[in-house]
Amino acid sequence: MAASSVLSGAERRASRAARRPESSPMERAQRLTFWPFLTPALVLFVLFFVAPILFSGWLSFHRWDGLTRMQPRGFANYLSLARDPVFTTALKNTGLILLVGGVLVFVISFAITVVLREMADRAFVRYVLFFPVLVNPLVFGIMTGLLLRPSGIVNFLLAHIGVSDPPKWLGEQNLMMVIVAVTVWAGTGFYTTVLMSGVEQIPASYYEAAELDGAGAWQRFRHVTLPLSWDVVTVCAVFWTISTVKVFELVLVFGGTVGGTPPTSTYTSALYVYESAFSTDTARDFGIASAAALESLLLIVVVAVILRRVLRRESIQFS
Template identity: 45%
Template structure:
């Protein structure tokens, strides 16, 4: 029996032109040649401005160094032990975790509430734009606004309103109260950003799903729980990661609100960002860049742990719609 052998895919045609596979292979080779020229500039910048400083910070965290003119002295884990034994660091760590957890819960509860309301609200896109406005204002400007709003005397707007209601003035910016005050300011200022992200995800959901649910008599909460939340779950996870990263490095709001007119806020109001700043540029004594680097390493570790845990907790199968 005669057999017919299939011509190889790379065989040239009668005219000497390459076949389809040969053309595709040449195209892939050309794409590979273009890969590194396009990637190299971004990769170089990433290594120079992110990877290298992170490595240097990790190395300096095991030293005692006062900056230019001083020679770093290797101390091993002594800097970390000294940092964890410090009351100011422990206070900064607790305050920062409160911003991440309590502030995150408040922000996303408010964002979910507005997500339920704005979807069917006339002029919802305009309201969305207004809610986003605080995110385009510099954090220092927001902090100055809140410092005027929460002044402890009757010149502050909040206490002026409370006085009109017959309530004694509240010391919003006292060290023992400033953390809760900053959490409230954070929730107000940040909610618009996450509302915008979540509403962009809601806009992708087919309207007929809500129409069917409405015909079935579903309430707004039932539609949110059965339709909105499952179909935007992946976006909620990304928003949670963004919040965690931003909350762990909070600095300006606390620095201005808790210590206006002074060099640094009271240690009871510190965050990890303020701890790093104080150890790097503290006016009291010699700067301790080793201690600042150790705290920066702890911040990087906390960010990594929170992000990994958050991604694992929110991992679900993607719903196709």
């Protein structure tokens, strides 16, 4: 019985080896060079991404100002965040940029994409639209501050059309809406470029068939452009979700317009982490900062996963 079982096992292995196609010399060479090429990138990824996240997770259970000895706190940092109204405000502002800013970005980007698709020479316009992506957000903040200050160009133009008492654009009550608007302005060019790359893959015959059926511009967009570029829309939605957790420099610059330190009503999750770790006004606490960063990261991961689930569609192959 044992001999027959060993024999049957050997026969099965021989049968599998016979069915397996013989690899070419190029495939064998690729297998040999796989790990030597992958290892440097894998080491850098572990050192600069995985290790900091693990260290932050461990640090989030301690109190530490960066100088004295760490003090274990357990889950006290997380409980403190749940009771902190400033952190709650920061999450709300991040959600505001995510939802309101995201809707505006995609509406404007798709509108520009539809217009660009009808243009014969659209390459130059795409370069112009993409240019703001290359500019640091600090520049946008400074530029917007110059435009919207009380003696700026915007109020100067409003005065010439009869508006004697313009809104206080950079006041604390309006500052968050200005930040959302500038974020949309800075990101529209990038998402227009990405969406346009997906729309250009749609065969022109689809639009011609829709026009022959009497479809107008809105119907062509609804039934041709949007469904056939849905994969690109999903990727852009995930990109936007990830980028919202990193909105930092813009808020920091606008905070300078109201007295140096940004008002807590304009905090985002990234700015809250920064102020917790490096603030000169209050005691620094890297434990609280790490807990806030991990909570924000977890929130973004959950939103990104939900978006992938909700926006999932069957992939479409163009012949």
